[in-house]
Each structure stands twice: as structure tokens, then as C-alpha cells.
Amino acid sequence: MKVLVIIPAFNEEGNIRKLVFELNKLNVDVIVINDKSTDNTLKILRELKVNFIDLPCNLGIGGAVQTGYTYGVRNGYDVAVQVDGDGQHDPNYLLQIITPVLNGEADMIIGSRYIEKEGFQSSVVRRIGIKYFSSLIRLLTGMKITDPTSGFRACNLKVMNYFANYYPTDYPEPESIVALLRQNYRILEVPVIMSERQFGSSSINLMRSIYYVIKVSLAILIDRFRKKELVESLELLGDDI
Amino acid sequence: MIPFNLQLILIILSSLIFVSFIVRIKAYKIELKYTILWIVMTIINILIAIFPNIVLFVSKLLSIETPVNTLFLFGIITCLMILYNLTSEISKNSIKIRQLSQEVGLLKNELKQFENERKME
Numbered sequence: 001m002k003v004l005v006i007i008p009a010f011n012e013e014g015n016i017r018k019l020v021f022e023l024n025k026l027n028v029d030v031i032v033i034n035d036k037s038t039d040n041t042l043k044i045l046r047e048l049k050v051n052f053i054d055l056p057c058n059l060g061i062g063g064a065v066q067t068g069y070t071y072g073v074r075n076g077y078d079v080a081v082q083v084d085g086d087g088q089h090d091p092n093y094l095l096q097i098i099t100p101v102l103n104g105e106a107d108m109i110i111g112s113r114y115i116e117k118e119g120f121q122s123s124v125v126r127r128i129g130i131k132y133f134s135s136l137i138r139l140l141t142g143m144k145i146t147d148p149t150s151g152f153r154a155c156n157l158k159v160m161n162y163f164a165n166y167y168p169t170d171y172p173e174p175e176s177i178v179a180l181l182r183q184n185y186r187i188l189e190v191p192v193i194m195s196e197r198q199f200g201s202s203s204i205n206l207m208r209s210i211y212y213v214i215k216v217s218l219a220i221l222i223d224r225f226r227k228k229e230l231v232e233s234l235e236l237l238g239d240d241i
Numbered sequence: 242m243i244p245f246n247l248q249l250i251l252i253i254l255s256s257l258i259f260v261s262f263i264v265r266i267k268a269y270k271i272e273l274k275y276t277i278l279w280i281v282m283t284i285i286n287i288l289i290a291i292f293p294n295i296v297l298f299v300s301k302l303l304s305i306e307t308p309v310n311t312l313f314l315f316g317i318i319t320c321l322m323i324l325y326n327l328t329s330e331i332s333k334n335s336i337k338i339r340q341l342s343q344e345v346g347l348l349k350n351e352l353k354q355f356e357n358e359r360k361m362e
Contacts, residue, residue, distance in 0.1 A: 033346070053346040059339055067343040071350070169339065 001102055003028050004077040005094070006068030008061055009085035010035040013044055015197070019083070020050050022091045031071055032085070035064040061151075062172035069163040081154040086197040088120070089152040093192045097154045100188055107159045107185040110145065110177075111152035111192035119193030129213060133174045136217065140224055141181045146189055148174040159185060168219060171212050175219040183228055247309065251290035259283040278326050282319045289315070 005028050009016055016032065023030050031051050034042050036058040045052045053067055065082055072080040079101050083089045093111060100106050113121060114130075121127065133148045151173055155163070159180060168175045180187060262279055265271040289295050289312070300311045 031350075051350070053350045055342050055346040057338065057342040059342055063339045063343065066339075067346055070343060071347060074347070169335075 001078040002076060003079045003081065003098060004068070004072045004075075005030045006065060006072065006080055006082045007032045007085045008035060008064040008068070008082070009033065009037065009041055009045075010058070010061070010064070011037045011039045011041060012085040012087075013037075013040040015087035016041060016044055016085055017048065019085065019087055019091065020048050023083075023094075024050075026091060026094060028081075028094070029077070031068055033064040033067050035059055035061070060170045062167050062169040065151075065172065066163060066167040069160050069167065072160050073157070073164045077160070078157055079154060080160045082151055084151045088194045088197055090193060090195065093152070093190075096190050096192065097152065100190065101154050101156050104156075105186075106188035108153060108155040108180060108187045110147060110150050110187065110189045111194075112145075112147035112150055112189040113192065113194050114146040115189060115191035116193075118191075120196045125209070129209070132213070133216065133220075136220055137174065137178060137181075140220060141178060143181055143187065145177055145187065148177055152192060152194070171216050174216050175223065178220050178223045179226075182223060182226060247312075248290050248293060251312075252287060255283045255286040255290065259287070275326070275330065278323055282323070286315075286319075 005023055007016075007019065007030065009032050020030065020032070029051070031053060032045055034045060034052055034054045036055055042054060045054075053071065055064065055067065059067070068082070069080060079098055081094060081098060083091065083094075089111070097109050097111050100109050113119065122130070130147065130149050134145055137143060137145050137148055149171075153173075162180070162183070162185075163176065166179070177187060259280065262271065262276050262283075266273050266276060293308070296308045296311050296315075300306075300308045303311065305311050305314070
């Protein structure tokens, strides 16, 4: 089974070196997606001799991660793990996250901070937001996802293929969960410990948080009205180009 | 009855928009595909200005007291239709740009792998 680690990176000059270093120790294939960083991220990636994709335009986290999934599908990987480039995700949990996918217990695994409630729990405001999304998803799909905004996730080829064809552009995590549940994919959560971002700043401020909540809520609600067949039509759209 | 001044302004404005679009299309600066809505709307506008009875008829139908308001309503609906059209075109374009950017990134990566392999040999 070939495993690919996808790291979306936008202005992560302070964090990427350590992350790549730790992943190299684990002996897994890594692809870093440089989402048109304006700092030295690209230079560091060249120095590290790590496999990376340098995007010509800033696509946002969703577009960057999707590039990684497309890469995974085209290069014959069986499992893809998404690890954020900001150092919040500890590569030592990789095995825990991958194992259920390898065993066929689930199609996607989410690393959740809120099962064992250890480590960095995020700010109060964000926790309220996460709780809200969690309740919304539970209300609409009946599935309990404790950490719907977690970007620490592993998935199998089926889900990879789906994400390569369809993935939301910005703030994609909760919406993609609902989309997967709609198609009866199996999602499981495993407990992980996350740390606070080490260098640089998060891209989310007050205005963006408001936009985040409204956009993601609408996206989740609208997704409930989608049919399964939509996937096929989107695949056709992808073939045009 | 609509005032003659308004009638005149409508005809001049609509004709100007109509002509400028045709000129731009002739020069290959604007794609006809995106202007069809504009052209149809300006033609309808000119027709209304020349035959204001259309407006009077619609006003009676919708029980709008002053025919000018019918004209404004029509103008606003036109604007909304064009905006809707633009929003959908922008969305389509941003999807295409995303797919193209991803493809360019993937190709750059493949090219580099290729070069590395050649250097090894």
C-alpha cells in the first residue's frame, strides 16, 4: 500500500522545515503544495529537496489540497494523509490515522482534538464555532463528528478520487465531510493531540470568521439538497480541461 | 404617457450602449457570447421608447399608477439579469482557473522529476 502525505503550505517558512524533517524520519512519500507563498517557503522547499508542487496562482487551502489528491490519484497511491503545514499536526500520529483506512474500517479518518480533549484545544470562540458545526452536521446527517474543522485526515483511493474531482475552495473541511456522508462513505474519528501553530499567523480574523460561519453553514445546508449523481457531472466538467 | 424627454434619453442611451457593444465585438474586444443579453435588452429598451404604449399596457396589467415606474422596474430587472449572468460566468471562470493552476503545478512537478532522472543518467 502506497501512502502519500499531502502538505498544503502558504507562507510557512517557519514551520515547514521541521515538519518535512520529521516526516522524512517516518519514511513516507511527501508532497508539499506551495500555494503561491509570498515568503521564503519555496526557497526552503528547494533546499530540502522534498517533492513539491509550486502553484502558479494562490488557490486557497481547498484548491491546494485538491492538487495533492489529484497527484495521489495519478501516481497510484492507495492512501492519502493531509497534514497542515503550520506545525499543528504531530506526524507521530500518522500511523494511528492511517491504520483504520489501511484495514478498510473506514473511507476517511479524521484526527480529532476533542475526543480525549488533550493538548491544544483552540480559543474559546473557535471552540464555539466548531461545536456549532458539529451540531449542524449531527442534525443534518445524524453523524457525530467532534472535530469537523480538523485538517488532519486520511482517506482511501475512492475518497481521494472524489476529492480530486470535487473539493470546496475555501474552508473545505466541514463541507467535504457532509459531501462524503451524503454518498454513504464511512468516516471515523481517532483522538490526536494538536499543538499551537509555531510560527506565522493564522489566516482567519474576525471578518473572515463571520464569512467562514455563514459560508460553511450555507454550503452544508445546500449539500443536503444535492443528489448523488452530481459527482458524475462534475467529473465530466473536469475532463473538459 | 411617458414624457418626451425621458423617451429621448432612453433612445439615445440604449442606442449608445447598443452601438458601443457592436463596435467592441467588431474589434474582437468583447465576446458576442456575453453580450447577447445586453443586446436583446437594449433593443427592447429602444422599442419601448419608440412605442411607449407597451409601457402603458404593462402598467395597467400590473396596476402600477405611473408608467415611469414600470420603466424603472424593467430597468432594474434588466440589471439583475445581467448581474446574474456575470456571476455565473465568473464562477465558471474561477473553476477553470483553479483547474488550470493545479494542472500547471502538477506539470511543473513532473517536468522537474524528469530533469532529475536525466541528471541521474
